[in-house]
Amino acid sequence: MKLNVERSDVKNWLTALAGAQGDAKRAKLWKRLYKLTARPTRRRVEVDLYKIDRNSSKDDNVIVPGKVLSTGALSHPISITAIAFSASALENLKSSKCEIITLPEMMKRNRLKIII
Numbered sequence: 001m002k003l004n005v006e007r008s009d010v011k012n013w014l015t016a017l018a019g020a021q022g023d024a025k026r027a028k029l030w031k032r033l034y035k036l037t038a039r040p041t042r043r044r045v046e047v048d049l050y051k052i053d054r055n056s057s058k059d060d061n062v063i064v065p066g067k068v069l070s071t072g073a074l075s076h077p078i079s080i081t082a083i084a085f086s087a088s089a090l091e092n093l094k095s096s097k098c099e100i101i102t103l104p105e106m107m108k109r110n111r112l113k114i115i116i
Helices: 008-020 027-037 049-054 087-095 103-107
Strands: 045-048 061-069 079-085 112-114
Touching: 008 027, 008 079, 008 103, 027 061, 027 112, 045 049, 049 061, 049 087, 061 087, 061 103, 079 087, 079 103
Parallel strands: 045 061, 061 079, 061 112
Antiparallel strands: none
16 A cells, blocks of 8 residues: 655654564554554544543553544543644643653553554
8 A cells, every 4th residue: 555644753653563563462453553544634533532531541551543632631640652642632641640652662562552
């Protein structure tokens, strides 16, 4: 599949995921995440903070293959990575003491959750 991606952050995600698909343990996970990320921008997911709060628990590792929006709040700290964050979502995450990390760092961790 030919991809015409202009944004460097999305390119970095796709190259990291393409390289990780050789990992036998979590190959299905990386393949699914690659497909969710390779979508056009208008079809990529947008997840609100209340949905992340509802589908995660304290100290979870959360991957969002799209944009995190600020509707709602988090009641517990988590580690999170996403393609993009709204400005107010970043403020809410920092006030909840969440750890915002890059995808390569997240790929080294265990017990990952994809929230779409």
